[in-house]
Amino acid sequence: MIIDDVVRDRTPDGWRLSAAVDSALTPGGQRLHFTVHGGEPEWMPPVGDAFLAALMMPAMALKEDVHVHAPVSRRLFRSASTITDLYTAWWPHLHPVDLRAPVATRGGGDAVGLFFTAGVDSFYSLLKDIGRSAAPDWEPVTHLLFANFERKAGSRYEHLLERLRHVAARTGKQLLVIDTNVRSTCEPTAFWPEYHGAALASVALSLQGLLGRCLIASSDQYRYLPPLGSHPLLDHLFSTEGLEIVHDGAEATRAEKVIRMAGDGDPALDDLCVCWKSEPGHNCGQCQKCLGTMVALELAGASGRCPTLPAALDLELVRAVPMPDEPGRDTMRSLAQDAENRGRQDIADALREGLRRAGDHRQVAG
Numbered sequence: 001m002i003i004d005d006v007v008r009d010r011t012p013d014g015w016r017l018s019a020a021v022d023s024a025l026t027p028g029g030q031r032l033h034f035t036v037h038g039g040e041p042e043w044m045p046p047v048g049d050a051f052l053a054a055l056m057m058p059a060m061a062l063k064e065d066v067h068v069h070a071p072v073s074r075r076l077f078r079s080a081s082t083i084t085d086l087y088t089a090w091w092p093h094l095h096p097v098d099l100r101a102p103v104a105t106r107g108g109g110d111a112v113g114l115f116f117t118a119g120v121d122s123f124y125s126l127l128k129d130i131g132r133s134a135a136p137d138w139e140p141v142t143h144l145l146f147a148n149f150e151r152k153a154g155s156r157y158e159h160l161l162e163r164l165r166h167v168a169a170r171t172g173k174q175l176l177v178i179d180t181n182v183r184s185t186c187e188p189t190a191f192w193p194e195y196h197g198a199a200l201a202s203v204a205l206s207l208q209g210l211l212g213r214c215l216i217a218s219s220d221q222y223r224y225l226p227p228l229g230s231h232p233l234l235d236h237l238f239s240t241e242g243l244e245i246v247h248d249g250a251e252a253t254r255a256e257k258v259i260r261m262a263g264d265g266d267p268a269l270d271d272l273c274v275c276w277k278s279e280p281g282h283n284c285g286q287c288q289k290c291l292g293t294m295v296a297l298e299l300a301g302a303s304g305r306c307p308t309l310p311a312a313l314d315l316e317l318v319r320a321v322p323m324p325d326e327p328g329r330d331t332m333r334s335l336a337q338d339a340e341n342r343g344r345q346d347i348a349d350a351l352r353e354g355l356r357r358a359g360d361h362r363q364v365a366g
């Protein structure tokens, strides 16, 4: 795999960083790109970091050595071998490959980013950061980043962006929307739950001239950390000399995060978007993500306070909900434990029944 011709171009409303990728991954000669709406050209230095981060996993799946013909951060290049070690240890279908790039050391920007979808995990990290902002020397989040990995468009997408803009305005942050073809290009070789951390890191790295620090909200808790594409062992390894990438929020379970969101008078629940089964910006109230969030709201004593979800939790739906992927089942196991810890055996039983029906035999978190 050869990554070449890294360039930054102006677009009608922003800037685009792109590279030519010569690989079995891109038989049609597609370029990989990151496009930010608004901003300054200095935000996107034409260097190789974002492309190395995005393409390591696909190259390992394809058994292609990686040659980057653009400078890569010395620190990131050093960490890359640990990233590939983790990948091969966790996912045996990925193979060690040789990485080559000219290395350089450079500074980053001063802004602090947080990837934000208005879901439970990123809302929790935002509220936690706001709670700390009065602490001496704390560098608060300045930008909420939305990476449009699924290349959404249309009225539902506009509706989601409206919610994100609303949260940004209410919390005094700047919303940045970044379009990228990283997911659509790499997905044939990189399974999203294993890959999304690298994809998020690559988006942050594309904005190295702006960001000095960038938070990725955790979906799992320190007590139970199965291999996952975004992980406390992994995310920080994508840092450079000038941009620190931080895996944030793994101290709290999903129920604890919702309790924080439901806390005194915070209007976070008004804008909560958890569901990606239906169109963006809309919660269906019936999928595993929606029902898991409704369980957490019930445990937080906040049922009915989230206007974007049905008011009442139907445990029959919890018993029958499909749970096709392991990260989703992890969430439900952890919620069952939370329910039991809070004396809600009825909810714990419904979750475990749902897990059994979904073919899960582990049943417990931790």
Ligand SMILES: [Zn+2]
Pocket: 274, 275, 276, 277, 278, 283, 284, 285, 286, 287, 288, 289, 290, 291
């Ligand atoms: Zn849903």
